[in-house]
Amino acid sequence: xxxxxxxxxxxxxxxxxxxxxxxxxxxxxxxxxxxxxxxxxxxxxxxxxxxxxxxxxxxxxxxxxxxxxxxxxxxxxxxxxxxxxxxxxxxxxxxxxxxxxxxxxxxxxx
Amino acid sequence: xxxxxxxxxxxxxxxxxxxxxxxxxxxxxxxxxxxxxxxxxxxxxxxxxxxxxxxxxxxxxxxxxxxxxxxxxxxxxxxxxxxxxxxxxxxxxxxxxxxxxxxxxxxxxxxxxxxxxxxxxxxxxxxxxxxxxxxxxxxxxxxxxxxxxxxxxxxxxxxxxxxxxxxxxxxxxxxxxxxxxxxxxxxxxxxxxxxxxxxxxxxxxxxxxxxxxxxxxxxxxxxxxxxxxxxxxxxxxxxxxxxxxxxxxxxxxxxxxxxxxxxxxxxxxxxxxxxxxxxxxxxxxxxxxxxxxxxxxxxxxxxxxxxxxxxxxxxxxxxxxxxxxxxxxxxxxxxxxxxxxxxxxxxxxxxxxxxxxxxxxxxxxxxxxxxxxxxxxxxxxxxxxxxxxxxxxxxxxxxxxxxxxxxxxxxxxxxxxxxxxxxxxxxxxxxxxxxxxxxxxxxxxxxxxxxxxxxxxxxxxxxxxxxxxxxxxxxxxxxxxxxxxxxxxxxxxxxxxxxxxxxxxxxxxxxxxxxxxxxxxxxxxxxxxxxxxxxxxxxxxxxxxxxxxxxxxxxxxxxxxxxxxxxxxxxxxxxxxxxxxxxxxxxxxxxxxxxxxxxxxxxxxxxxxxxxxxxxxxxxxxxxxxxxxxxxxxxxxxxxxxxxxxxxxxxxxxxxxxxxxxxxxxxxxxxxxxxxxxxxxxxxxxxxxxxxxxxxxxxxxxxxxxxxxxxxxxxxxxxxxxxxxxxxxxxxxxxxxxxxxxxxxxxxxxxxxxxxxxxxxxxxxxxxxxxxxxxxxxxxxxxxxxxxxxxxxxxxxxxxxxxxxxxxxxxx
Numbered sequence: 001x002x003x004x005x006x007x008x009x010x011x012x013x014x015x016x017x018x019x020x021x022x023x024x025x026x027x028x029x030x031x032x033x034x035x036x037x038x039x040x041x042x043x044x045x046x047x048x049x050x051x052x053x054x055x056x057x058x059x060x061x062x063x064x065x066x067x068x069x070x071x072x073x074x075x076x077x078x079x080x081x082x083x084x085x086x087x088x089x090x091x092x093x094x095x096x097x098x099x100x101x102x103x104x105x106x107x108x109x110x
Numbered sequence: 111x112x113x114x115x116x117x118x119x120x121x122x123x124x125x126x127x128x129x130x131x132x133x134x135x136x137x138x139x140x141x142x143x144x145x146x147x148x149x150x151x152x153x154x155x156x157x158x159x160x161x162x163x164x165x166x167x168x169x170x171x172x173x174x175x176x177x178x179x180x181x182x183x184x185x186x187x188x189x190x191x192x193x194x195x196x197x198x199x200x201x202x203x204x205x206x207x208x209x210x211x212x213x214x215x216x217x218x219x220x221x222x223x224x225x226x227x228x229x230x231x232x233x234x235x236x237x238x239x240x241x242x243x244x245x246x247x248x249x250x251x252x253x254x255x256x257x258x259x260x261x262x263x264x265x266x267x268x269x270x271x272x273x274x275x276x277x278x279x280x281x282x283x284x285x286x287x288x289x290x291x292x293x294x295x296x297x298x299x300x301x302x303x304x305x306x307x308x309x310x311x312x313x314x315x316x317x318x319x320x321x322x323x324x325x326x327x328x329x330x331x332x333x334x335x336x337x338x339x340x341x342x343x344x345x346x347x348x349x350x351x352x353x354x355x356x357x358x359x360x361x362x363x364x365x366x367x368x369x370x371x372x373x374x375x376x377x378x379x380x381x382x383x384x385x386x387x388x389x390x391x392x393x394x395x396x397x398x399x400x401x402x403x404x405x406x407x408x409x410x411x412x413x414x415x416x417x418x419x420x421x422x423x424x425x426x427x428x429x430x431x432x433x434x435x436x437x438x439x440x441x442x443x444x445x446x447x448x449x450x451x452x453x454x455x456x457x458x459x460x461x462x463x464x465x466x467x468x469x470x471x472x473x474x475x476x477x478x479x480x481x482x483x484x485x486x487x488x489x490x491x492x493x494x495x496x497x498x499x500x501x502x503x504x505x506x507x508x509x510x511x512x513x514x515x516x517x518x519x520x521x522x523x524x525x526x527x528x529x530x531x532x533x534x535x536x537x538x539x540x541x542x543x544x545x546x547x548x549x550x551x552x553x554x555x556x557x558x559x560x561x562x563x564x565x566x567x568x569x570x571x572x573x574x575x576x577x578x579x580x581x582x583x584x585x586x587x588x589x590x591x592x593x594x595x596x597x598x599x600x601x602x603x604x605x606x607x608x609x610x611x612x613x614x615x616x617x618x619x620x621x622x623x624x625x626x627x628x629x630x631x632x633x634x635x636x637x638x639x640x641x642x643x644x645x646x647x648x649x650x651x652x653x654x655x656x657x658x659x660x661x662x663x664x665x666x667x668x669x670x671x672x673x674x675x676x677x678x679x680x681x682x683x684x685x686x687x688x689x690x691x692x693x694x695x696x697x698x699x700x701x702x703x704x705x706x707x708x709x710x711x712x713x714x715x716x717x718x719x720x721x722x723x724x725x726x727x728x729x730x731x732x733x734x735x736x737x738x739x740x741x742x743x744x745x746x747x748x749x750x751x752x753x754x755x756x757x758x759x760x761x762x763x764x765x766x767x768x769x770x771x772x773x774x775x776x777x778x779x780x781x782x783x784x785x786x787x788x789x790x791x792x793x794x795x796x797x798x799x800x801x802x803x804x805x806x807x808x809x810x811x812x813x814x815x816x817x818x819x820x821x822x823x824x825x826x827x828x829x830x831x832x833x834x835x836x837x838x839x840x841x842x843x844x845x846x847x848x849x850x851x852x853x854x855x856x857x858x859x860x861x862x863x864x865x866x867x868x869x870x871x872x873x874x875x876x877x878x879x880x881x882x883x884x885x886x887x888x889x890x891x892x893x894x895x896x897x898x899x900x901x902x903x904x905x906x907x908x909x910x911x912x913x914x915x916x917x918x919x920x921x922x
Binding site: 004011023 | 624
């Protein structure tokens with residue numbers, strides 16, 4: 001893996017998200033109430049809504065367009081809905097948020 | 111038809127009339143006197159009204175309309191001055207009424223200790239709605255109250271006033287609180303719980319004199335010279351039967367009006383029941399025996415056989431969070447044995463008093479779940495020798511493994527009492543279910559179970575569930591969401607009553623089942639906290655739906671629409687030039703809206719702070735076209751231009767919008783002001799619409815033109831613009847304070863039972879109207895700010911742009 005620093009943890013509001021532009025489209029980087037980070041494609045599996053603007057609760061996010069709920073851990077739609085949003089490795093080191101750039105490039109190549 | 115006169119509209123006489131009308135409708139010509147200027151309410155629920163957990167409307171049992179529907183002539187607010195038994199007439203202040211049978215149900219009077227100064231203003235009892243309202247009115251933060259009396263009523267008064275922010279001291283003559291219901295150990299735990307809530311408790315304290323200043327109470331002085339300063343002094347030291355009328359009429363009166371087991375006084379044509387009677391030397395203050403008396407009195411009037419037998423009573427303290435139960439006799443004595451369970455860390459204390467292998471008394475503190483079971487053992491005189499070792503652990507531990515509560519309910523015999531207040535046994539509830547009652551409300555209506563204090567509602571639901579099996583539909587008040595069992599109404603009430611001022615506190619205190627809620631409850635909680643505690647609560651953007659967090663309306667492609675405010679639908683060439691320039695610069699689609707404004711569509715999130723800065727520079731602010739809040743005030747040109755216009759509808763619309771903008775509401779709120787009944791501004795389908803006429807302004811509310819189409823209902827007709835503005839502000843504030851999140855006004859109005867209650871609050875009661883307006887203005891002092899101006903800054907420009915751009919690096 002080649003980790004790339006995308007910014008400080010404090011740049012992301014708790015229970016919120018920021019967007020990172022990549023070759024394959026925007027990636028939403030979420031920060032949960034317990035200060036963990038998760039990266040998912042910023043496109044709802046339903047109608048492409050920006051998940052980064054959803055309400056974050058527990059380790060889940062609700063899409064702002066039609067209230068589909070996705071697990072931040074697996075990218076899987078919850079409840080009666082079925083669908084999957086790509087997830088990407090993310091971690092925090094010394095207060096900085098890191099994404100796996102290799103993975104992002106690999107997918108963009110795919 | 112026989113003539114029946116009833117003196118006193120209380121819980122006992124109301125219940126008696128119910129029995130009477132049920133058994134023999136139309137058999138009696140009934141006249142009802144009541145000194146209080148209203149019908150009958152559930153007096154035991156005054157404490158939840160005081161604490162703010164219930165409203166007065168919720169505790170009304172028989173209002174004037176109920177009596178009217180049963181043909182009762184009501185003489186409310188009229189005192190009875192005498193009874194002429196020789197002529198069989200009741201003498202009221204406004205004339206006499208003849209009777210064949212008379213029922214005296216005058217209840218009780220609070221006992222006022224004859225202390226010097228007891229006539230001072232601010233010295234009250236705790237007995238009726240007037241007293242309750244006095245306490246509510248006095249409850250300014252920092253105001254001080256002293257309660258004399260550490261019994262049930264005194265403590266409920268103290269806790270209620272404390273919940274409303276007052277500094278409260280309880281002064282109790284005896285060595286521990288509630289000494290008639292509790293032993294010293296439980297009294298100690300109760301005292302500790304009250305002290306933890308910030309209530310000062312003085313036991314073994316003897317009051318000496320009430321001190322005043324300019325005719326108003328200033329302090330209570332104890333016999334050791336201590337002065338306790340107070341703005342309000344509540345005496346709750348007991349009640350005495352109101353037997354004066356009976357005594358003056360020459361009836362046999364001891365401490366109360368003496369009655370036989372058929373509730374007849376010494377004159378067979380005069381019956382008496384309730385707290386004013388004395389039966390075999392005994393007085394009655396709790397509701398259960400009063401309802402038994404009501405049943406017997408009705409039977410006697412109908413010429414049926416019935417016998418009143420006093421029964422064991424149990425007591426619960428209605429202070430949210432202090433769980434306390436007592437029943438029977440728990441004084442120590444020869445031949446009596448105790449079983450005691452203590453868990454100090456959890457604050458649990460249970461004590462059973464046994465005599466000859468039977469339970470004769472129970473005191474539970476902290477965990478009262480088994481109270482009814484112990485009460486049953488006391489009442490039935492069950493021999494408990496076989497279960498003595500595990501008795502204190504309750505029914506779940508009798509005979510092996512702990513049973514689930516449903517099985518325990520299923521195992522109850524048909525004559526097991528479920529509702530102690532109304533004496534309803536399980537068999538009666540099952541019978542009602544078999545006759546078609548399938549909800550808690552239906553059971554309440556048909557059997558009265560859980561209709562008084564409501565503590566047994568859970569038990570009644572379990573009986574429903576056991577009896578109906580899969581057909582049982584969970585209670586109608588649906589929880590807010592899967593994170594909680596509380597419906598919206600409870601959450602709103604408890605946020606006010608418990609002074610919950612933050613989201614974590616709300617979730618902790620109200621037992622949320624998820625760590626931080628969900629997309630459904632968080633916006634609702636955030637709104638409730640904003641509305642109830644504008645000065646204390648800090649808005650949480652992360653609990654806002656995207657539109658309110660980003661102050662723009664998200665569109666299907668993830669871009670936003672931007673809509674500046676146009677006061678009353680008026681604009682200027684300069685504003686239009688600025689809008690046109692912004693539309694060009696940010697490549698927007700331009701749409702004229704139904705709310706008389708211009709919408710710019712297709713704006714990217716990172717451009718929002720920039721376009722706002724441009725529009726701000728031209729003097730425009732956010733139109734809040736994206737909020738559950740004040741949207742727009744649509745107007746027509748009115749007398750400025752129109753040949754039919756009757757008033758300055760545009761000017762009034764602008765005034766309203768300038769006053770209301772920026773406020774958050776349970777759902778979106780739209781207004782219109784139209785200059786004549788031709789209604790060009792379409793005011794009659796708005797949340798609030800004003801139709802101008804020659805003589806003034808007609809205000810209608812509760813319209814809708816969305817998923818449902820509804821015409822407004824008339825709220826008031828007024829003569830001046832100022833009245834329109836005042837009533838509008840008061841209506842909006844009442845809606846803000848009491849509606850469920852996401853209920854538009856028409857839904858809220860339907861849930862409050864129609865416009866009468868709202869009209870009384872915002873139109874008729876001027877003082878209340880002013881109070882609502884004052885609370886609205888406090889909220890506006892925080893929230894009437896242009897969110898665009900606050901966000902058209904470099905910080906937001908940075909924060910709303912992508913955190914990083916890896917497209918460049920990927921290309922390297």
